[in-house]
Amino acid sequence: MxxxxxxxxxxxxxxxxxxxxxxxxxxxxxxxxxxxxxxxxxxxxxxxxxxxxxxxxxxxxxxxxxxxxxxxxxxxxxxxxxxxxxxxxxxxxxxxxxxxxxxxxxxxxxxxxxxxxxxxxxxxxxxxxxxxxxxxxxxxxxxxxxxLNWLRILRPAAAAVNLMENAVSAARLLRPISQLADTAAEKLGLSVFHAPAAQASGRVRFQDAMMDEFVDAALTLKQEFPLRPQWDRHSLEWLLAHAAQKRRFGDPSWRVGISRDGEPVACYAYFGRPGGIGWLLQALCKPAAADDLVDDLFGHADGTGCAGIRGAGHPWLTPALITRRTIFHGRTFYLAHARDKTLLQPIQSGQALVSGLAGEKWMRLIGDRFD
The missing domain is CATH 3.40.630.30 (Gcn5-related N-acetyltransferase (GNAT))
Structure with a gap:
């Protein structure tokens, strides 16, 4: 009724x-x-x-x-x-x-x-x-x-099994076979999916960071975006502490890119594990460092054994992603509404920091399970 x-x-x-x-x-x-x-x-x-x-x-x-x-x-x-x-x-x-x-x-x-x-x-x-x-x-x-959700495949057989597992859990039984296939392709020189070693541009040096170092970089780099969250240390640490619990995609990695003069020009956080498809939580950078960030992200994920890495729309990274064998697809959709339409301009131009940690995907409700 x-x-x-x-x-x-x-x-x-x-x-x-x-x-x-x-x-x-x-x-x-x-x-x-x-x-x-x-x-x-x-x-x-x-x-x-x-x-x-x-x-x-x-x-x-x-x-x-x-x-x-x-x-x-x-x-x-x-x-x-x-x-x-x-x-x-x-x-x-x-x-x-x-x-x-x-x-x-x-x-x-x-x-x-x-x-x-x-x-x-x-x-x-x-x-x-x-x-x-x-x-x-x-x-x-x-x-x-x-x-524009995206996926960069690094190990095709393992990535295919990962995607199959989302629909059929029994597909996990194929993991050993996929690992053998990817290893064989690599030894024979047949794999074109591995991320090339990041080229040292001389402009940016990336390094592993602790969470508090990532916070410092993010609080600095948010100023690059005309529309941005009013993060302070307390609010950003609260968000990151919750995001760090979200281990379905593996362990978190925090990376910070430092310029030649010692200033942070890029940072990113992603989750990944060997054989799995990693997930980018957040990436921030100065415009000139976008290529360096994407190269380091793909190279780092490849070096940790990820089958691939994916993420949601980061418009400031899109040009660099397009030129690096990245697949774009519809997974979830971003929508914005305001009575004052001028507030939508920085979003429509891709200049707003309003996703990931600045959005809602830090939550465990999205893609995690509770015991």
Whole structure:
């Protein structure tokens, strides 16, 4: 039986809703009804203990006529700055509706509740095809530059098995065969996928870094972007501490590029492990260092044995990625909305730092599991 629209409500999330939201998350994204305690703890941390928590920018729940939570959209606050102006922003993520055939308008109502909030900028970097359709019905187009997900293959057989495992877990049994195939191709000189050794340009020297050194570099390099997060050391360390827990793609590596005069001109953080496909969390650089950053990223991932490395849209890296055998594809979609359309200009021109650590992909809700 369909729920009548006027008998259901959309309201702000309360702490007592978290068990229902956790259960809905597990059913929707993990295919299980079991709710691990760690998920409840994590939800409270990112939804109520965020360093930029805003009482007016809370997540939304769809409550059916009988009072049960049947839908949810995560609202994650962000503080941005542009031309000396402080902006309130909010990212929408993890939208889910239980039994959507009974509540066909729930998703649209949750999205509208989010967009009608007090934020200056409404953003998402994780829209799937369904969510993209909802945004576009409101005449809100996707942003192509930040939606260009990419993949650089380093070991083709192992990369193919990794991709197969996303659909069929039993494909992991093929890992030993894929390793033999890639090793044989390398010995015979048949592999053209390995990243060439990074050429020493003389301009930038990359080195492994501790997390606090990465923080120092990121706080400096964020100034290269006209629209950027108002990170301070506390907020950035909080985000990185959460991101560092996200080990599905391997262990984190922090790299910083230093110029000849000793100043940081590039930095990046990625996760990777031998035989797996690594994942780039964040990359920042001065424009002249983009080629050096991409070369070092691919070379470092190759040297650690990754089958490949992938990432979401980093428009400032796109020219360098295009010229280095990188595959671009649609995986998730980036969308932005503002009542003041001038705020969208730096996003549309690819000059905004509004993804990764500056977005929502640092969260374990995206691509991680809870025990």
């Amino acid at each position: 369909l729920e009548k629209a006027d008998t259901a409500t959309v309201r702000d999330l309360e702490t007592e809703d978290l068990p229902a939201v956790a259960g809905l998350f597990q059913k929707t994204f993990r295919g299980t009804a079991s709710v691990p305690p760690s998920l409840l703890t994590y939800l409270h941390e990112i939804l109520f203990d965020h360093p930029w928590y805003d009482q007016e920018l809370r997540s939304k729940v769809f409550v059916a006529a009988h009072g049960q939570v049947r839908g949810f959209i995560g609202v994650f606050p962000a503080r941005l700055e542009w031309e000396g102006r402080s902006l309130r922003a909010a990212f929408a993520g993890s939208m889910m509706v239980e039994r959507p055939e009974e509540h066909p308008l729930a998703g649209a109502r949750l999205l509208r509740a989010f967009l009608n909030g007090p934020q200056d900028l409404s953003l998402t970097e994780t829209a799937n095809a369904t969510a993209l359709g909802m945004w576009q019905k409101l005449s809100l187009p996707l942003d192509v530059a930040y939606s």
